[in-house]
Each structure stands twice: as structure tokens, then as C-alpha cells.
Amino acid sequence: MVHAGAAVAAFCTGLSRPPRFNKVAANAVPDLAEARPDIGGGEEESLAEDSDVDSISEWELDFCSRPILDARGKKLWELVVCDSRRQLQFTRFFPNNVINSVTLRDALMYIMDTLGVPKPEKIRFFRSQMQTIITKACKELDIQPVPSQRCVALIKWLEERFETVYSQHPGYQEGASPLLLQQQSLPLDLPDALRGEEWAFVQLPFEAVLEEMEGVVRGDVFGSVLDLGTLNIDLSGDIMIPGVAVASSRATPLAAWTNALELACLEVDTQRSCLVLSTGVADRWRYAFYRKSRQTDAEGEAWEAAKKKCGGLHFLAVQSSLDSELCTGFWLLLDTPISPV
Template structure:
């Protein structure tokens, strides 16, 4: 399965008429733990503001497909304000579009270009240079659907593994999931994770596999819980924190996540004795 990540947005560069240049960026999502993202397919193309439309995007996607020699199964994008144009451009090119905060490789690439590429250009506009990070409005998280949860509720545990423990991840027995490379981390880095135990582990993991899993984070209002952010606008209560002890565990999870550059994981098993995972996703905030 090949997945691409895409951005279509203005950059801090000016054309001959002092109008902002726009850029299409496409990169391949790494799907194995040992891959180096910088060696995977990448495509970039500038265009003027009069060519910012779905036709230009469709043509660029077709060029990328021809250049790479492969057609992705879907294209992820994170900019909600470009939703209609990007969705139409992708679908006109015959590729499903997926609004997603799971565009980790793309965000790293954009940051690298903002720091190392655009400032070196003669037409760089320092006044308009700004971070490409997108702020998402805080939304009320909702419980996971009853249909995929156990009758007596699911249990959970906060755990951690050293980065080196993931070296053979591609050989683990996992029904649903998605990793990404950890090659850039010190092997001793502690990666925190939320492990959910559910009698309906496979249905729960299967349902989650249809979402675009972004990241987990601690939310204290209106009630303390670990919240799973998916797509670009959905929030789910992954674990309630009913007392001071569980809240302390979640705060430790947040601290460990910060120390690991935002990297963490979500895993699902039927019970603590299970030898396989119904689901396992590497995440990053």
C-alpha cells in the first residue's frame, strides 16, 4: 500500500508581480519502521496565484504519478481551509483524499524548507514568512462507539518501550496498525503508549483503522481524559481519568511524550496475556 501526503499553499516567496507564489508538495508516507523518509518519493511544483485551482492540482498529481511510477491508494492532507480544492483535485486524478493530522513526514519536510530552502531564494519575502503549523480548534471529545467497546467497559494501561524495542516491529503480529521510522531517535529513548484491553479488541481496532489517527493528549476539561485526535476535526475519549492516580499517570505520559519529540503509540489487545495486537499505531503530536 502506497500513501502520499500533500500540501497546496502559499509560501513566503514572491513572483515578478510581487504576488505570493504557491507550492504543491507531495511526499510518500513511510510505512515500515526501518525506512528513511528522505529516500522516499517527493515532488514539488510552484505556481502563481492565478493557477490555484483543482485543475492545477490534478495535473501535478498526474505528473507525480508518472514520475514515481506508482499510484497511491490515498492522499492525506492537513489544511482544512483547502479541503474542497484538494479533495476535488485528488478525486479528479482518481485518488481518494483523506483529511488527516497523520502527515508527519510532510510537516517535517515543510519545516525543513521554511528553514533551509525558502530563505535562500532571491524572491524570499521575510515579512510574510511564518510557521506552516496549523492550529486546530479545541472540540468536545466524545466516547468511542458502544458497538466497538466491551459490555463492561475497556481497561487500559500506560506503558513505555525504548525506541530500540521497535527495531523488529515489521515482524510483530498485528491485525491493524501503522508505524513510522524511529531511526532519528536515540535507541534508549522511552516511547510512551496507551494500551487498551478490550474483549472486542478486533472490532475496535478495525473501526480505528478506518480513521486517520493523529495523536493522543491529556485533556482536563470538561473532565480529565486521554483524548484521541483523528482526521482534522474529530476527538474521542480513549481513556477516562476518574481519580488523582490515573491523572498522575496521564501527566507522566505527557512528560514522556514531550521528551520523545511528541512520539507515542496506541495499542489494542484482547487481554494482558495476548501474544498479538489487534491494533498498534505509532503517533506523533
Template sequence: MGTVWELDFYSRPVLDENGKKLWEVLLCEGLVDTSTVDQRFRYSQFLPSSEVNSIVLKGAIEAAIAEAISQGFSPPSRIRYFRYQMQNMILRACDEAGIPARPSRRTVALQRWLSDRHATVYPEMAGYTSAPSPSVAAPPPSPQPLPDALLGQQWAFVTLEAAAFTDLPEWEIGFGESFPLDMANLDPSTPIPGLLIFSPRATALAAWMSGLELAYWRIEAGKTPQIVLETGASDSWVLAGLPGPKLLAEAQAFEAAKAKANQVHFLGIQDRRESEAFAGFWLLQELPLG
């Protein structure tokens, strides 16, 4: 996978001397396995609204890379971003900097950093305003069905205690991604809900999902209850239907368990129920984007 960085380029709740909002570029390394925020590279640069363009953003990216290398960090092999409103500018800047960029709601390190800055940095700056920021959510699409060739044959809701993920880096996993679970501030005994998919085409399914920037899965009630996988900036896929009130009640119980686990959950893909290896495994967290 290489080194993945996460990027945000947006206005902040701070006004300059002309009453215009300051903009900020944030770049940081993503969280993987046992890494922590304190061990990751971070870069911040404030800009006036008059300098919001792809050329300036490219310069900030290149400055961040130079600073990272000088500190002994690896440059990014690709960049994730979550603000779909800025995607044209971000894609152009990253392309000109020679770095692939992809929309993703899997920006755990960045969201942690943003939350901290909104709580401890921006309020201490001259010109701070508590006016709410505009929404960053993309228009919700209709969930798409999985390609027929990738449909799983069976699936099951499962639960593991948070402590069980301590040795996650040692598990036999083909495709997947994780983050340090202690970042979610969970007690070791906290039940972590998950979904396991069993398919004779497990490897193909896991390989396909690995290219989707998995964000989280959720339960969609309504006329046709189903399990929906959210990916990228705004894409979603139907993993399975939930026919019957008993199955829907079980699914909603797992949604409630996810809420109690600070929205942490997982998705695993195996070729059969008896297998101890995973063709794919993703530790996920449904994040409020801000």
C-alpha cells in the same frame, strides 16, 4: 493499505515580481515501517497565485504520478492532506484524478520535508520574506465519546525503550501503521510512552480506529480530565476518563515523557493483558503542522 502519498498545496514565504506569494504543490510518499525520506518519491512545483485552482492541482498530481512511475515508484492508492482550509480544492482535484483523498494530521514525511524546505530552500530564493504564515489549525472540536460497542474494558500506561521498536515490522499486528523511529532522532535508550487498551472486542475496536487517520493521543486536564485521541484533520475522541488526582498525575507524567521523546508515542489494542499479539498498534507523533 497500498502506497499512501502526502500532499500540500499552499502559499510559501516567497514573493514573485508582482509582490504576490508563490504557491507550491508538494507530493511525497508517506513513511512506513523501515522506509526513510531519502528512499521516498518527492515532487515539487511552484505556481503563481493566479493559478491556484483544482484544475491546475489535478495537473500537478498527474504530472507527479507520471514522474514517479518513470522513476520506478508506485503511484498512490490514496492521498493524505493536512490543510483543512484547502480541502475543497484538494478533494475536487484528487477526485478528478481518480485518487481518494483524506484529511490527516499523520503526515510525517511531508512535515519533515516542509521543515527542511523552510530552513534550507525558501530562505535561499529571491523574494524570500520572513513574514509569518497564517495558522493551519482547524477549529478545535469537543471530543466525542467512543461508540458504546467499542469501549475498551481496561487500559494502562506503558513505556518501551526506543530500541525495542527495531523489530516492529515483525510484531503480530492486525491493524495499524508505523514509521521509522530513527526519523525522530532519538537515542535508543529513550523511553517511548504508550497507551494499551484491553477489550474483548479488540479486533472491532482496532478495525474502527484504522479508518480514522490516527494522529496522536493527549491528556486533557480541566474540570473533567481525560485521555483524548486526535484523528483526521480536526476530530477527537474520548478514550478514557481520568478520575482522581493520582491517575491524572500519572497521565501528566506520560505527557511529559512524550515531550522528551520528541512527541513520539504509541497506541496499542489487545484482547487481554497477557496477549503478545496486537489487534491494533500505531506508532504516533504529535507534529507541528506548517
């Protein structure tokens, strides 16, 4: 846990300033060859040699069209699956006439049986338009589908594949827009159960953030972390990570309720004079408000600039008071990366 005020530097703000912080059923291996188009390479199925397969309990998945035309002049679809550390990596192209939950279910079974990985507890996906197909396939395999923007490793991999696979393919359609674009929704009022009593912009040294992450991993506090190795962000030991501290006299239930959400990121909305919390795939909430003035807008802009300096990395902390040395909840967040396809 983080101790004392030296660990935290609060932004200069007219708001409260804290001095511290803190088995799939036994089926035959599905044959995917019948649905497999000849795309001339670019597919992958691998498991890192030093992988601890039992630790791969959550997958990230994308099932969507690509800016590539097949021999029929139709867009190719692709399934991409990995875990947060990319120990597991699997891709498979499909023609557009076999896109359904049965194809996806069979592909998931193929991954488990062929690569020898256990059935995951959860599968995260970031395209809401594919929710019906993904949910049906997962439910048939007794896997929990999780709509989430926290598919960081997956989106980073899609960025790599865009450069090394999609754009190099002879059927690549330059300038083609993604078939399934995610529209940003208007922020809604936050449910009362998720609202704190006080809040403040804060920042923590990177080393202190690592300490808080360790507490989350151990299960000492509510929260969620990210695999920093997948982010490709230069995080030196003395860099300050911006965050938001929320205080509540009911900090434990507040942290528990917050943990039930799939938190993505926080952003300052100077038009509405509030913080906006993004959760799930496309949900946005008016999380906290401030009295609008040039000073408070400038403070919000400074906080956003600090996030940008850290590659979008930031955090949310829930505490019993803004003076507390302990957190009851800590979530490492990242400005949602945009999929290139």
C-alpha cells in the same frame, strides 16, 4: 509479537496496570510551464536512484501559499509531494491566480508521467481548508484522498525548505503568518464502537516496539506504523516508549473499527481528566477518562514527559485483556508536528 511482562513496565498508576504487552488514463503529459512563475530556483523533482517505485503507493501532499511574494506582490503558492521515505520528492511554485483542482490534477499527472511512478492508492494531506480542491483532483484520477495529520515526512521536509528555500528567497516576508492555520477543535464524545472497557498507561522498550511494528507490516494485526528514519529522533535500544493499552472483550472488532480512523496522537487533558485522541486532520475525541486527583494528574503529566523525551513518539495498543501477551491492534503515534508555513 511482544511476549511477557519483562517487556513492559507500567507507570505507577491508580488505574489498571498490565504486566505485559505487546494508470492514470493515457493522457498527454500536462504542460505546467504556462503556470510557472520565475522564482529563481528552489524547485525539485526527483526519484531516488535505488527507489522501488512499485512500493510508493501512498503520497503526502501540501498545496498552500508560502511567505514569499512574486513579481506582482502576490503570495506564491507551492505544491509539495513526497512519500513517507522521501524516495519521491517534487515541488512546484504557482501564482495565486491558477489555484484550482485542474492545476493540481495536471500536476499530479505530470509527476506520474515524468518521474515514472505509478498512480498512488492514497494521497494524504493535512490542511482541511484545501480539502475540496484536493479531493476533486484526486477523485478525477481515481485516487483516495486522506485527510491526515500523519504527514510526518512532508512536514519534516517543509521544515527543511523553510530554512533552505523560503527564508532565503528575496521575496520572503519575515513574520508572515501562514494563510491556512489549523484551528484546534474541542474534543467530542467517542462513539461507543470505539470505546474499550479498561485502559492503562504503559511503556515498552524500543526493541519491543519494533517487534510490534513488524507484526503490523506483515498484516498479523490491525494498526499503522511510521517510517522512523524520517523522524530524526534519538532512539537507543534501551529507551522506553510510552503508550496506552486498551482492553476489550471484543478486541478484534474494536481494533478493526479503530483502524478505520486515521490516528494521529494521544494526549492527556488534565482539565477534563481524560485522554484526547486526535484523528484525521482536526477531529479530537475524549478517548478515556480517569478519576481526577493529584496522583492521577501527576501520572498523566509523567506520561506526557516520557513522550517528550521520545520526541513525541508513543503508541496505542488494543488487547483482549490487560494481561494478554498479544495485541490485536498496534498504532505507532507521534505528537502532531506543526508545519512552519
